[in-house]
Amino acid sequence: METISFARGIPAPECIPVEELADCAREAIERDGATVLSYGPVGGYQPLREWIAERHGVEPDRVLVTNGSLQGIAFLADRFAGARVLVESPTYDRPLKLLAAGGVDVTPVAMDDEGLELDALAQALAAGPKPAFLYTIPTFQNPSGRTLSGERRQGLVELAREHDLLVLEDDPYGLVRFEGAAPPTLFELDGGERVVYSSSFSKTIAPGLRVGYFILPQALGRELEALAVSTYITPVLIGQATVFEFLRRGRFDPNLERVRALLRVRRDAMVEALERELPSATWSRPEGGYFIWLELPRETAEAPGVSFVKGTDFGGTPNTARLAFSYVSPDEIHEGVHRLAAIVDQPVTVTT
Numbered sequence: 001m002e003t004i005s006f007a008r009g010i011p012a013p014e015c016i017p018v019e020e021l022a023d024c025a026r027e028a029i030e031r032d033g034a035t036v037l038s039y040g041p042v043g044g045y046q047p048l049r050e051w052i053a054e055r056h057g058v059e060p061d062r063v064l065v066t067n068g069s070l071q072g073i074a075f076l077a078d079r080f081a082g083a084r085v086l087v088e089s090p091t092y093d094r095p096l097k098l099l100a101a102g103g104v105d106v107t108p109v110a111m112d113d114e115g116l117e118l119d120a121l122a123q124a125l126a127a128g129p130k131p132a133f134l135y136t137i138p139t140f141q142n143p144s145g146r147t148l149s150g151e152r153r154q155g156l157v158e159l160a161r162e163h164d165l166l167v168l169e170d171d172p173y174g175l176v177r178f179e180g181a182a183p184p185t186l187f188e189l190d191g192g193e194r195v196v197y198s199s200s201f202s203k204t205i206a207p208g209l210r211v212g213y214f215i216l217p218q219a220l221g222r223e224l225e226a227l228a229v230s231t232y233i234t235p236v237l238i239g240q241a242t243v244f245e246f247l248r249r250g251r252f253d254p255n256l257e258r259v260r261a262l263l264r265v266r267r268d269a270m271v272e273a274l275e276r277e278l279p280s281a282t283w284s285r286p287e288g289g290y291f292i293w294l295e296l297p298r299e300t301a302e303a304p305g306v307s308f309v310k311g312t313d314f315g316g317t318p319n320t321a322r323l324a325f326s327y328v329s330p331d332e333i334h335e336g337v338h339r340l341a342a343i344v345d346q347p348v349t350v351t352t
């Protein structure tokens, strides 16, 4: 029996526009090879920086394009090593590991179905030393799939203003929306420099290109550039130039539509299967992204023939699990959830 993976938070192979990207990579080298195959500015490939800057209404020198957005989170963990940082509970496990490696004092802040709980955030701000920043994934969160409501976004920005709190809004999934209206980003609501915004072309074009970016206040931008120079001198310009060629050809929006449609059927398949197979569990119902957060009546266990990530890896309770619907086919999703139901129906084993 082949294992069905709900563990892999990566796109299904058909989401990746391989042929078009091959053509874009060739064109990028032919047109601008001497630049993109050499060392260059640490902030990234200039035409791409300008495209991103225009999209977010900032000057290009506030854009730092990194080798995937996780690299920029690593720079922030390094920059704020030893400080106190607030995170959502649960949250994406890789930044948790990076923060831990930097000796950061991490304070988890509770979430509910509408995202981060503002009362809990206010309490965390009142207790303990001033945090260096709050790390939040407000839209289609990894791991929970939850989205912060519009009202709470407003409240969060106001709290950040009152407490002079820096916010890192990590938003790789925001555009991967299947339905419903998108709330404004925290970055848009703040309108200033208190919110650092990060996103990535990993979910909208292809993760293997390794192109992510940050919009930063100028001073912090300079500090992170210094860390970037001493880490890799120049980011991978060929990946960035390939992304830029894809954008220049007008392929971004049509491709995004295609990706949304491919993922939507997977989300639908998973919700249908959960309704049929796991009536005793509850789960999030994301309008986009990659993930569903499952809450079982009791502690999760290994299920034969299906893999998933235990919620505890993200700081969740032992009865939770992250199910990624992004990678597998709708048929595999139905079968995988059927296999998952086996662990819920099992008799409880009492350990002493």
Ligand SMILES: Cc1ncc(COP(=O)(O)O)c(C=O)c1O
Binding pocket: 009, 067, 068, 069, 070, 071, 092, 137, 142, 170, 172, 199, 200, 201, 202, 207, 210, 211, 212
């Ligand atoms: C919330 C979140 N942030 C950042 C990343 C890293 O993305 P990138 O491929 O840009 O490094 C991921 C990847 O899954 C993610 O889920």
